[in-house]
Amino acid sequence: MKSTSMRVIHRYLGFFLVGIMAVYATSGTVMIFRDTDFLKQEKEIVKQISPNAEGEEIGQQLGIRGFKIEKEEGNIISFENGTYDKSTGEATYSIKALPSILEKMTNLHKARSAQPLFFLNIFFAISLLFFVISSFWMFMPSTSIFKKGLYFTFGGIVLTLILLFI
Numbered sequence: 708m709k710s711t712s713m714r715v716i717h718r719y720l721g722f723f724l725v726g727i728m729a730v731y732a733t734s735g736t737v738m739i740f741r742d743t744d745f746l747k748q749e750k751e752i753v754k755q756i757s758p759n760a761e762g763e764e765i766g767q768q769l770g771i772r773g774f775k776i777e778k779e780e781g782n783i784i785s786f787e788n789g790t791y792d793k794s795t796g797e798a799t800y801s802i803k804a805l806p807s808i809l810e811k812m813t814n815l816h817k818a819r820s821a822q823p824l825f826f827l828n829i830f831f832a833i834s835l836l837f838f839v840i841s842s843f844w845m846f847m848p849s850t851s852i853f854k855k856g857l858y859f860t861f862g863g864i865v866l867t868l869i870l871l872f873i
Contacts (some may be wrong), residue, residue: 749802755796
């Protein structure tokens with residue numbers, strides 16, 4: 708393929724993917740802090756589950772991992788950040804969650820093959836690989852810019868290997 712053709716495809720694919728690249732950059736940065744409360748807001752949840760549920764069954768129905776009962780007084784079971792009324796089956800608890808738009812971005816970033824838009828992630832990954840490969844067609848191999856680019860490429864590969872193996 709000619710150098711000019713590769714440049715044109717690289718340029719317009721780059722323009723086309725600006726939005727999704729911004730989403731992935733933002734959600735990737737937010738996901739670094741997923742083990743903290745950074746940017747998270749407290750939300751109150753009221754959920755109806757089966758009455759007279761016991762122990763781990765409550766946690767399973769609420770979708771709470773590591774569910775532990777803290778105390779039980781009559782029909783009221785208290786657990787971390789909430790309560791469950793055995794007689795009515797109503798559970799009230801609070802969670803910390805990202806604002807809606809950030810939650811949607813991180814869910815797109817973490818898409819699985821069972822989700823309907825997983826093909827978008829595959830397309831994006833292939834496009835990023837194209838950017839990696841096509842960048843070597845941006846300049847003629849005999850130019851000093853290309854040769855300097857190879858030094859940066861080598862430095863980037865070394866840094867990547869260091870990060871992978873430390």
